[in-house]
Amino acid sequence: MKKYLILAASTLLLAACSEKPGYEITGSVSNADLNGQYVYLYEYGVKDAVPLDSALVQNGAFVLKGSQNSPALRTLRFSEEAVEPARVAPGENAPFMATFVLENGKLTVTLDSTSTVSGTPENDAQKELQGKIKGLRSGIDKLIADMKSGDEKLIEQAEAKYDEIDQKITEAVVNYILAHTDKQTAAKNLYDFRYNIGEDQQNEIISKADSTFKAVPGISYMIDHLNVLKKVAVGQKFTDFEMPDAKGEMHKLSEYVGNGKVVLIDFWASWCPPCRAEMPNLVKTYKQYKNKGFDIVGISLDSKADAWAKGVKDLDITWTQLSDLKGWQNGGAALYGVNSIPHTLLVDKDGTIIAKNLHGQDLEDKIKEVLK
Template identity: 70%
Template sequence: MKKYLFFAASAALLMACSEKPGYDITGTVSDSNLNGKYVYLYTYGSNDAAPLDSALVQNGTFTLKGTQETPALRTLRFAEDVVEPVRANTGENAPFSATFILENGKLQATLGPSSSVKGTPENDALATLQDKIKATRQDWDKLIKDMKSEDKEVAEAAGKKLDEIDAAVTSFVKSYITDNNNKQSAAKLFYDFRYNLTEDEQNDIIAQADSVFKTVPGINAMIDHLNILKNVAVGKQFTDFEMADAKGQMHKLSEYVGNGKNVVLIDFWASWCPPCRREMPNLVNAYKQYKNKGFEIIGISLDSNADAWAKGVKDLNITWPQLSDLQGWKNAGAALYGVNSIPHTVLVDKDGTIIAKNLHGNELNAKLKEVVK
């Protein structure tokens, strides 16, 4: 009998050793209306592709099991006709959807108005960060509403508070990214917060990141974009291009820039862009103050409709030269200057050297006071 027990124990041990490790996702769904519906597992960044797996929600729970050879970003969500997609705040999960690191181990998914996946060190760290982001933004919706107030003081106070919250969130997200430059979750956040990070900050992060970080969807495009920006960095000569004015006549940028006469602000904007419209009165005032002192502005519009462009120029009292190829975000000049958000400004000295980028408001006024004599 002892001999039999020995062999039985040995066989069980061998079977256990031969079993591949796997993942076991236990999920809960807070909405009872989703009972009887399927939740799907997708490759992150490929939501149009077929799901990798699915699970039926029963009594508010579901289970997914499998084996994952290497950790990878995945997204859990319902079909769009079951849960209508909602755009989430940057860095947060959308309701009833969660992006996480799929890796072998026991994972716990919570899908609801606030969603998360926990159970492994990286997923736990990501969920903690997301909770911190959400807590910091607890007054976000009210402040957005207050910004639209007709009471100027209320609107300005709300705008200031929103900027403070945004800066705080960006600060601790940046810390997470730099502390985890070998993690896919950090790479996803890097992509999500790319508009909040300066060009120098992005270059520093990429320089330190490992190959796993760089495999995340979107990172290669960011690297390509940063390489374009190096060609139009501060201290470089401006890049020339040719584009039509509102009458269809072609002009080279060099007709206005680098001719030894003026300091020139190249302003990438569009009539449909609210931040551009908010900034325009400042540009109008700066132009009035400095246009006879060796200062010029050349507007590059990312409009795609000629009538909307013309109306924007008129309504905003723009009197400086304007060019556009009416290709929207595919604007050829914007591509050469790595423009992926507007308003985007490039300040060029009289000899064609780029001396500053993305100056707005008081920062632009201070710089013009320094360089335009």
């Protein structure tokens, strides 16, 4: 009898050892209209990806089970016919959609106007960060309304508060990333907030990141971009290129830069509202300093010649303008790592880059300083 008990125990032990560890996703969906719809599991960051799995939503709930060899970023979402895609601020999940780390264990997903995932340490930490971001943004709608009010004092106050909130959010995100440079959620946050986090801080993060972090979609692009920016950083010589003017005549940047004048290289486009808003300041600055050793070279990211020409005329731009009419594929923009506009570089008389992205009074103050 003892022999059979030993054999039975051994069989149970073998069975237990042969079971693969797995995950179980227990999901809830707040919108009753989505009952009877399938929610799909996708690999994160892969365009036109085929669903890895799916589950039917019944009575506001669904379950997904499987096994994951190593943690990986995944996205849960409905078809576009069931839930129309929506753009959201960085750090937020779109309505009824969630990006999370899929790993073995019990995960809880809530698909709602604000979706969350919890159940493992990394997903719990990301959920906590998202809650912090949501709390900081709680009064943003009123601030946006105030900025459209037409009341100058109210607009000024709202803009200052908005910038303060934006800075606090960025600080929270950077702190999270630096504390998790071996985590995929941190890498996703870096990519999502790439326009908010400064170049120096991005370089610091990348220098501390491990291979798992760097393998997340979008990070290799950021690394390449940072390497380009190092070549055109403050203190480096400007990078030359050739581009046509509005008449189709080719010109090298070196015809205007590095020849004894302080030059502002201005990447802009006629379709860019912030560029147009800044242009009166540039017109004023150009008129004031053009005969004192200052010049501007505009590099337009337009793709239509007529729109470019109209923009130049309407905005009273009288300085040199160059464009290959390739929009965001502009050859000069690629060499200077431009991924948002307006983007400016101030270059000293000998061709050394001395400042970046100065506007308004800050630009004028710098020009005064270097023209002494």
